[in-house]
Amino acid sequence: MENRPEIIRLDQLEKTYYLGSLEVPVLKGIDMSIRQGEFIGIMGVSGSGKSTMLNILGLLDVPTGGHYFLDGEEVKNFSDNHLADLRNEKIGFIFQSFNLSPHLTVAQNIEMPMVYAEMPRKIRRARAIELAEQVNLGHRLRHRPAELSGGECQRIAIARALGNRPSYLLADEPTGNLDEKTSDEIMELFKELHREHNTTIVMVTHNPELEPLFDRVVHLRDGRVVKGEG
Amino acid sequence: MLIRDLYALSLHNLLLHKIRSLLTSLGIIFGVGSVIAMLAISGGAKQAALAQIAVMGIDNIIVYSKTLRKAGSSENARSTTLEYGLTHLDLANIRKMENIEHITTARNARIRITKGIEPLDVQMFWVSRHFMTDLNCKIVKGRWLAPSDFKNSMAVCVIGKNVKRKLFKLGEKNIIGRKIHVPGGAFSIVGILENNSGTTIEGINNLNETIFIPSTTGRQIFTEYTTETGPRMLKIHHVENDLMVIKVQDTQVIDHTAKRIRSLLEKTHKDKDWGVNVPLSLLRQQESTQNIFTIVMGSIAAISLIVGGIGIMNIMLANVYERRKEIGTRRAMGAKKRDILFQFLIETVFLTVMGGVIGIGLGFGLAASVTHFSGMPSDVSLWSIIGSITISGIVGVVFGTYPAWQAANQNPIQALKAE
Ligand SMILES: Nc1ncnc2c1ncn2[C@@H]1O[C@H](COP(=O)(O)OP(=O)(O)OP(=O)(O)O)[C@@H](O)[C@H]1O
Ligand SMILES: [Mg+2]
Numbered sequence: 001m002e003n004r005p006e007i008i009r010l011d012q013l014e015k016t017y018y019l020g021s022l023e024v025p026v027l028k029g030i031d032m033s034i035r036q037g038e039f040i041g042i043m044g045v046s047g048s049g050k051s052t053m054l055n056i057l058g059l060l061d062v063p064t065g066g067h068y069f070l071d072g073e074e075v076k077n078f079s080d081n082h083l084a085d086l087r088n089e090k091i092g093f094i095f096q097s098f099n100l101s102p103h104l105t106v107a108q109n110i111e112m113p114m115v116y117a118e119m120p121r122k123i124r125r126a127r128a129i130e131l132a133e134q135v136n137l138g139h140r141l142r143h144r145p146a147e148l149s150g151g152e153c154q155r156i157a158i159a160r161a162l163g164n165r166p167s168y169l170l171a172d173e174p175t176g177n178l179d180e181k182t183s184d185e186i187m188e189l190f191k192e193l194h195r196e197h198n199t200t201i202v203m204v205t206h207n208p209e210l211e212p213l214f215d216r217v218v219h220l221r222d223g224r225v226v227k228g229e230g
Numbered sequence: 231m232l233i234r235d236l237y238a239l240s241l242h243n244l245l246l247h248k249i250r251s252l253l254t255s256l257g258i259i260f261g262v263g264s265v266i267a268m269l270a271i272s273g274g275a276k277q278a279a280l281a282q283i284a285v286m287g288i289d290n291i292i293v294y295s296k297t298l299r300k301a302g303s304s305e306n307a308r309s310t311t312l313e314y315g316l317t318h319l320d321l322a323n324i325r326k327m328e329n330i331e332h333i334t335t336a337r338n339a340r341i342r343i344t345k346g347i348e349p350l351d352v353q354m355f356w357v358s359r360h361f362m363t364d365l366n367c368k369i370v371k372g373r374w375l376a377p378s379d380f381k382n383s384m385a386v387c388v389i390g391k392n393v394k395r396k397l398f399k400l401g402e403k404n405i406i407g408r409k410i411h412v413p414g415g416a417f418s419i420v421g422i423l424e425n426n427s428g429t430t431i432e433g434i435n436n437l438n439e440t441i442f443i444p445s446t447t448g449r450q451i452f453t454e455y456t457t458e459t460g461p462r463m464l465k466i467h468h469v470e471n472d473l474m475v476i477k478v479q480d481t482q483v484i485d486h487t488a489k490r491i492r493s494l495l496e497k498t499h500k501d502k503d504w505g506v507n508v509p510l511s512l513l514r515q516q517e518s519t520q521n522i523f524t525i526v527m528g529s530i531a532a533i534s535l536i537v538g539g540i541g542i543m544n545i546m547l548a549n550v551y552e553r554r555k556e557i558g559t560r561r562a563m564g565a566k567k568r569d570i571l572f573q574f575l576i577e578t579v580f581l582t583v584m585g586g587v588i589g590i591g592l593g594f595g596l597a598a599s600v601t602h603f604s605g606m607p608s609d610v611s612l613w614s615i616i617g618s619i620t621i622s623g624i625v626g627v628v629f630g631t632y633p634a635w636q637a638a639n640q641n642p643i644q645a646l647k648a649e
Pocket of ligand 1: 017018019024026044045046047048049050051052053
């Protein structure tokens with residue numbers, strides 16, 4: 001594990017929200033490193049800044065202090081377009097509420113990030129089929145999200161996140177909206193991706209039962225990493 | 231993002247919500263529809279007016295007699311003589327004026343033309359030689375009245391094309407040489423005349439429903455006095471001339487010439503038993519009313535398109551608000567601001583252009599039904615169609631930019647949190 005390439009390094013990362021004159025420090029100097037192929041859980045009480053950290057890792061938000069190195073390059077003062085390209089190429093997002101487009105078919109939903117990568121239509125479609133099969137939903141390509149169960153929707157969302165072969169997946173409570181059994185199935189899928197495809201995964205979760213599944217768990221408390229900085 | 235991907239990934243959305251999209255575009259649909267219909271109707275009116283003016287001749291001044299209904303003498307008289315209209319003296323006086331090339335005259339024979347005992351809506355005029363060319367008619371069969379017909383006062387006639395239908399059986403092909411019997415004599419048909427516009431001219435009505443004979447023949451057979459009988463009364467009409475078609479030398483001063491004719495007639499006639507038309511100034515008048523019409527209509531169109539555009543902007547803003555989560559998700563997956571901007575802009579333009587296309591259909595329908603029910607001609611021009619689509623697209627860009635800009639500038643994190 002130690003000799004794998006480092007994908008992400010956070011160095012004294014800070015995030016403070018400003019509400020008028022009121023300062024709300026949320027992240028107060030996070031040091032952390034994530035290596036290729038790691039399956040990392042981020043845990044902590046509600047309001048501890050897990051989502052905030054994930055948004056920064058996902059290049060949707062910018063830190064107010066410290067450094068963020070992605071593939072050895074510091075992510076700082078990048079243009080909006082450059083950040084969009086990086087999100088497109090390197091990051092796969094998985095959301096608690098799936099965020100599928102209800103009016104698009106399963107195949108079209110999976111194709112979405114590939115469209116923004118300007119992948120030719122045929123290649124895109126072939127890859128969507130391949131990914132749908134990978135999450136065991138190859139037979140539902142023409143269906144719409146409303147015709148799928150929550151677990152199936154999350155599988156599609158995972159397939160979508162994998163479209164452009166990202167460096168890592170970011171998942172914010174991906175099982176938060178699912179019952180226990182479905183939740184287990186989704187976790188099984190993540191484990192499989194991790195084990196068989198060596199996918200790097202960073203997952204925020206509330207559920208302490210999931211702890212043993214992760215290679216490493218980062219505990220956040222009061223804006224700092226209290227355990228598992230790597 | 232490529233345009234054709236846009237269809238699959240977002241325009242699709244609009245097609246799914248067909249009813250909502252249709253309602254959204256309603257302002258544009260009605261705006262464009264009414265403009266197309268009004269343009270079609272005004273275009274039709276213009277063409278009809280142009281056709282009529284073309285018949286009357288652009289270098290002509292038309293002077294005609296008006297019937298005076300009021301009796302000259304006391305009411306209870308059994309017999310009255312009505313004298314009115316253009317006189318030989320008028321003709322001689324006008325002839326002497328400047329800028330007159332030549333004058334063609336026509337006189338209504340005022341006889342009842344029948345088929346058996348059934349009266350026909352056909353009239354007979356005796357006319358001078360230049361009548362056909364000066365009124366832009368053409369011969370579709372046979373010939374026009376020849377100089378020798380005039381010289382020898384021949385009993386020949388040229389009939390308007392509708393007269394044939396009214397007087398003869400359908401199957402009859404060649405009617406040249408056949409005779410028409412009217413009170414006063416029989417006339418051999420030498421030709422059939424057609425007037426394309428089919429419109430009417432003051433003083434003579436429809437040329438296609440008229441029988442023309444040489445003026446010399448007419449003067450011999452008929453008199454300038456015609457009688458009209460009714461129960462216990464007798465009216466004698468004395469009319470010397472029904473119509474003068476005055477061809478001028480210089481159309482630049484045609485209005486001036488017409489003015490002088492008017493003042494001459496005003497001086498010599500006690501009553502207003504005459505009228506003067508200048509086709510060229512009718513044309514100018516038509517053009518200026520057309521322009522006013524266009525301006526008024528353009529304003530109405532502009533207002534309805536602005537109202538329609540604001541409606542669309544409103545709905546697109548609501549749409550952006552509703553679809554924040556989609557916007558956030560797309561941004562997370564790598565959509566740039568400009569991709570989102572473009573997506574929403576294209577959606578709006580698509581809506582307005584579709585609205586424009588439906589509006590054109592509606593306009594066609596409106597114009598056709600107006601033509602059907604009122605008989606007003608209509609003519610949808612290609613330019614009005616191209617213009618409507620272009621303007622619909624421009625409305626989409628103008629009113630779609632702000633919502634699209636709003637969509638593009640949503641904070642991705644806030645957008646993702648939206649429900
Ligand atoms: N836009 C914002 N403006 C001000 N404060 C914010 C903003 N976003 C988050 N916060 C604050 O930052 C803190 C951390 O929020 P965050 O969403 O990261 O928590 P979390 O660990 O994900 O909690 P949960 O487990 O409930 O999802 C919270 O106290 C929240 O109130
Ligand atoms: Mg959270």
